[in-house]
Amino acid sequence: MVVLSVPAEVTVILLDIEGTTTPLAFVKDTLFPYIKENVKEYLQTHWEEEECQQDVSLLRKQAEEDSHLDGAVPIPAASGNGVDDRQHMIQAVVDNVYWQMSLDRKTTALKQLQGHMWRAAFTAGLMKAEFFEDVVPAVRKWREAGMKVYIYSSGSVEAQKLLFGHSTEGDILELFDGHFDTKIGHKVESESYRKIANSIGCSTNNILFLTDVTLEASAAEEAEVHVAVVVRPGNAGLTDDEKTYYSLITSFSELYLPAST
Numbered sequence: 001m002v003v004l005s006v007p008a009e010v011t012v013i014l015l016d017i018e019g020t021t022t023p024l025a026f027v028k029d030t031l032f033p034y035i036k037e038n039v040k041e042y043l044q045t046h047w048e049e050e051e052c053q054q055d056v057s058l059l060r061k062q063a064e065e066d067s068h069l070d071g072a073v074p075i076p077a078a079s080g081n082g083v084d085d086r087q088h089m090i091q092a093v094v095d096n097v098y099w100q101m102s103l104d105r106k107t108t109a110l111k112q113l114q115g116h117m118w119r120a121a122f123t124a125g126l127m128k129a130e131f132f133e134d135v136v137p138a139v140r141k142w143r144e145a146g147m148k149v150y151i152y153s154s155g156s157v158e159a160q161k162l163l164f165g166h167s168t169e170g171d172i173l174e175l176f177d178g179h180f181d182t183k184i185g186h187k188v189e190s191e192s193y194r195k196i197a198n199s200i201g202c203s204t205n206n207i208l209f210l211t212d213v214t215l216e217a218s219a220a221e222e223a224e225v226h227v228a229v230v231v232r233p234g235n236a237g238l239t240d241d242e243k244t245y246y247s248l249i250t251s252f253s254e255l256y257l258p259a260s261t
């Protein structure tokens with residue numbers, strides 16, 4: 001087995017979700033189809049609620065920022081024309097969500113709505129989040145060794161908590177010291193990692209970030225965060241240069257914590 005030694009200065013392990021703790025297939029075949037199949041009905045049912053209106057406002061603001069992009073779908077403001085107006089707006093939101101999802105966009109607006117929609121599915125037991133089998137034992141071991149373990153995903157913090165709270169391994173939320181999402185900044189921007197370190201109260205070089213996406217690894221590394229790229233079944237392939245440059249692991253069990261032995 002390949003072993004990757006964790007630098008002694010690392011006290012925090014920061015984990016991505018999709019493609020790192022969780023199979024890409026669970027996201028693509030379960031989480032995302034649920035949104036596509038239910039978004040229209042969800043909007044019809046919850047339209048009058050404040051939370052739903054906040055989600056729509058955020059999506060509308062995002063749509064304005066996206067207006068220069070090819071295929072972007074605008075979301076009109078209410079014109080006061082009653083039921084037709086509402087149906088028109090709902091259809092625009094649905095089309096916008098479909099368009100964003102077709103590009104796998106990680107906007108805070110899209111992720112916030114998705115998180116709110118998954119809440120019903122997880123709490124009703126319709127879905128249980130999946131984790132690779134090495135994840136929970138490794139996280140327990142790291143915590144026993146005194147490491148802090150945080151999550152940083154494009155999925156909203158609310159959605160992250162749903163996943164870890166309703167998983168095939170049971171409620172494992174307590175295994176994590178905290179959660180970050182795109183509200184702190186995008187994962188491909190190095191400033192986000194500086195802000196995360198600041199929020200945790202450590203230096204960036206005290207953090208080891210595990211992700212499947214090399215653009216994220218590169219941004220983290222620019223902020224002097226230690227990184228390892230996680231290679232899991234179903235993940236996007238890496239170039240030869242990326243394979244040579246990055247430390248790669250295929251299982252969390254490949255991480256060796258010198259202080260714990």
Ligand SMILES: CSCCC(=O)C(=O)COP(=O)(O)O
Nearest residue numbers: 016017018153154155159160
């Ligand atoms: C609570 S994560 C749900 C999956 C998701 O929406 C997503 O964007 C995952 O992105 P990640 O940053 O974890 O790769």
Ligand SMILES: [Mg+2]
Nearest residue numbers: 016018019212
């Ligand atoms: Mg990922």
